[in-house]
Amino acid sequence: MSMRATMQERMPLGEATAWKARALRELEAGRARLQAMLAPVPEVELMRQHSPLMSPLVWDVAHVANYEEQWLLRALGAPAFTDPAFDAIYDAFRHPRSTRSTLPLLEPEAAWAYATRVREAVRAHLEALPEEGADPLLAGGYVFGMVAQHEQQHAETLAATLQLMTHGEYNPVEPPRHQPGAVPQHEVLIPGGPVHLGGTEAWAYDNERPRHVVDVAPFLLDAHPVTTGDYLVFVESGGYEDPRWWDPRGFAWLQAEGIRHPLFWMPQGQHVWLRRRFSTVEPLPKDEPVQHVSWYEADAYARWAGKRLPTESEWEKAAQGSDGVARGHPWGNDAPTDAHANLGGTRWGPSPVGSHPLGRSADGVFGLVGDVWEWTSSDFQPYAGFRAFPYREYSEVFFGTESKVLRGGAWASAPVAVRNSFRNWDFPIRRQIFAGFRCARDVR
Incomplete structure (x- = not known):
């Protein structure tokens, strides 16, 4: 089976054309989200490694731009912005997250400038591309969807990094909390x-x-x-101390790490619990x-x-x-x-x-x-x-x-x-x- 035939099977009839507007809309939505998330973060915190589990925040900014350059420009016939050796710094498979702060990373202003240059070139290149053709990367705009999803997935990763951040404060603005009626489990x-x-x-x-x-x-x-609230009953009934409920590998991990409750929970005494959500400490919401x-x-x-x-x-x-x-x-x-x-x-x-x-x-x-x-x-x-x-x-x-x-x-x-x-x-x-x-x- 040809790769073209394979890609034709990738979509319902009608999705092979008219994908450009969707591609641009989703690319711009991802970039706007990324910028809004990181705008309140001081440069020193953007460069800091907040956890060995996560990259410095600024690494993700340049990484998504480099990924976009590779797939939406070079892979589609446009000239490169950077020396391919630059790719290695932002290669997620070459460098574990725990070591990325040791790399010669672009500082925030340069990282955003690089991302802007790439995006401007992508907009121009997108206009010149055919809506359909023999290239399987363009079938239904697949490669643009791949890059748009990739940037949004990194926005989610950045949210996890911001939750782990203990230097400085991060207090996002959000709409009022939903107040639904009681909904019992069944x-x-x-x-x-x-x-x-x-x-x-x-x-x-x-x-x-x-x-x-x-x-x-x-x-x-x-x-x-x-x-x-359901899970709190498990915690307070001694669930973390009873090996009957645990996969043996999980119980060994639990004991080795000294884990007694979910991450970010904060016990305050008998039946009193708080949690840290970004820089806010609040009562544990049981619903x-x-x-x-x-x-x-x-x-x-x-x-x-x-x-x-x-x-x-x-x-x-x-x-x-x-x-x-x-x-x-x-x-x-x-x-x-x-x-x-x-x-x-x-x-x-x-x-x-x-x-x-x-x-x-x-x-x-x-x-x-x-x-x-x-x-x-x-x-x-x-x-x-x-x-x-x-x-x-x-x-x-x-x-x-x-x-x-x-x-x-x-x-x-x-x-x-x-x-x-x-x-x-x-x-x-x-x-x-x-x-x-x-x-x-x-x-x-």
């Missing part, structure tokens, strides 16, 4: 049957392909993610989905509750609905709004469960998209027939049993990078990411 029966896994949208990544059918047995799924929990913590809670984590096939089955209708999001194919999901980084944290009623799935499951990434029980593995495109390092090098799949996106995820088929992944010890979970249970 289980939803997801009927068994076939589910089409994977994406056909033009900008879907290689790890979402090929679209294929699997059978899923009936199961019960929590209607909402596990809340902070929000719990976040900053690792896969091991999520798995332990599920065992303690007499349940389990859903597989990623089950998660996608629940997101698509059991009625056989093709949906890009749990509610349908409409673009997300605030009534559907908490996305885009405008709220700077999860909303109380039940805040987005229009986001309910066809089977009655709430909050599958937005608020927190949801850990699944599945290892990050390729689908049968997977083909790396356009480079191995996006997905293929990470396949295996070391990482677990997360689904659904978080409050810091951009709508352009969230869909039913989107697959995220990370190590089971990761806690700085905006991850939570919901539980599932077999039908008996």
Whole structure:
């Protein structure tokens, strides 16, 4: 099969043309978000390594610009701005995050200037490109979608870095907190049957392909993610001290690191808890989905509750609905709004469960998209027939049993990078990411 034929299968009829306006809109949205996020941060904090888990903030600025230069200019026939040796400094695979502060990084003013020059050249080059042609990178504007999503994914990474920042202050402005009525947790029966896994949208990544059918047995799924209040019961009942609930590797990690509660929680005495959210210390909000929990913590809670984590096939089955209708999001194919999901980084944290009623799935499951990434029980593995495109390092090098799949996106995820088929992944010890979970249970 030719690469062109493969790319034609990547999109529904009609998406092969008229993609330029979308590409420019999403590129500009990502850049505006990045600039707004970092504008309040002093230069010294932009250059500082705030955690060995994360890059200096300024590294991400130049990295997204360099990635854009490589894929939207050089790969599409435009001249280079920089010596290719410059690429090595901002190569995410060559330098671990913990060492990037030792590199000769561009200072903030120069990094933003570089990003601006690249973007100006991309705008001009975009106008000259054909809407369709033989280049698989341009089919449906794929490479532009890849770069737009990449910049928004780094905006989410920057939000995680800002949460870890302990030098200086970061107090983002956000809209008023949702005040939904009480929404009790309950289980939803997801009927068994076939589910089409994977994406056909033009900008879907290689790890979402090929679209294929699997059978899923009936199961019960929590209607909402596990809340902070739910998880607090596990913590206060001694869940972190009881090895019965833990994967042995997780319990060993717990003991070695001295972990007794989710990241950023602050015990203040008997039954009194605070949390740090960016530079604000506030009471633990019991009605929000719990976040900053690792896969091991999520798995332990599920065992303690007499349940389990859903597989990623089950998660996608629940997101698509059991009625056989093709949906890009749990509610349908409409673009997300605030009534559907908490996305885009405008709220700077999860909303109380039940805040987005229009986001309910066809089977009655709430909050599958937005608020927190949801850990699944599945290892990050390729689908049968997977083909790396356009480079191995996006997905293929990470396949295996070391990482677990997360689904659904978080409050810091951009709508352009969230869909039913989107697959995220990370190590089971990761806690700085905006991850939570919901539980599932077999039908008996």
